Amino acid sequence: MSNIDVATKELLAVRSSGGLVSTDFVAAHPLSAAEGLQVQDNISKVAGPVGGWKVAPGSTPEAPNFGAVFARDIYGASETFETGRFRSMGIECEIAFRIGKDLREGSYTRDQVANAIESVVPLMEIAESRLVDRKSASIGWPLADGGGNGAFLIGSAISDWKSVNTQQQPVTLTFNGKVVAEAVGNPRPDLIAIVTLLVNQAGKLCGGVCAGQIVTTGSMSGNIATEPGTDVLATFSNLGELRAKFG
Numbered sequence: 001m002s003n004i005d006v007a008t009k010e011l012l013a014v015r016s017s018g019g020l021v022s023t024d025f026v027a028a029h030p031l032s033a034a035e036g037l038q039v040q041d042n043i044s045k046v047a048g049p050v051g052g053w054k055v056a057p058g059s060t061p062e063a064p065n066f067g068a069v070f071a072r073d074i075y076g077a078s079e080t081f082e083t084g085r086f087r088s089m090g091i092e093c094e095i096a097f098r099i100g101k102d103l104r105e106g107s108y109t110r111d112q113v114a115n116a117i118e119s120v121v122p123l124m125e126i127a128e129s130r131l132v133d134r135k136s137a138s139i140g141w142p143l144a145d146g147g148g149n150g151a152f153l154i155g156s157a158i159s160d161w162k163s164v165n166t167q168q169q170p171v172t173l174t175f176n177g178k179v180v181a182e183a184v185g186n187p188r189p190d191l192i193a194i195v196t197l198l199v200n201q202a203g204k205l206c207g208g209v210c211a212g213q214i215v216t217t218g219s220m221s222g223n224i225a226t227e228p229g230t231d232v233l234a235t236f237s238n239l240g241e242l243r244a245k246f247g
Helices: 003-017 023-028 033-047 110-116 140-144 191-202
Strands: 050-055 066-070 078-081 089-099 117-127 149-154 171-175 178-183 224-226 231-236 240-246
Touching: 003 033, 003 140, 033 066, 033 140, 050 149, 050 191, 066 149, 066 191, 078 149, 089 149, 089 171, 089 191, 089 231, 089 240, 110 117, 110 191, 117 231, 117 240, 149 240, 171 224
Parallel strands: 078 240
Antiparallel strands: 050 066, 089 117, 089 224, 117 149, 171 178, 171 231, 231 240
């Protein structure tokens, strides 16, 4: 079997078992960026449908950095997770958009993407790697793993999204009542450009970016590691609260 086939089989297995892909296995089956994206697409055909996307603002066609998030891993504003639900937990606070029209052709202008946006939502990402050592892996493995996606929590949608100043949306992140991160908003001046970047790089991968899906725009808080037994609260001053309790 090709490395694409082997990686697809292994990642599907650890998704089912709750295990991890070993460093030796990753080293023995290196993946290019294009191969990693193909694995991601293969997995989506089995584990989908896709409900959203995570994307790093610095993603490029040469060095892509995005991943599909499955609908079953997207929750409302408050959720309690049983012990062992995640292998690891990194918390990020983000501003995200819900897409109102399919964007699957991969050649859109910023205005076309803006016209396809339905609403803005506050979002908490639970990042989770299925690799023992993500940092030492070849470029394609984190892509194959969907960018290290675990779950999204999303709050109430604001349909008048153009009225929201995304650079002035303060957020405070607390773990068991202790402040671990604060931000005044997303520092990037044009979040629509980040969504445009995603849709044009993703194209039809994993079915493409479609109506109803959620697209993130980059962390406001950084990635803050947490542990079982933590009550995580993200308070967006103007957008609402998100709470995750980990058993």
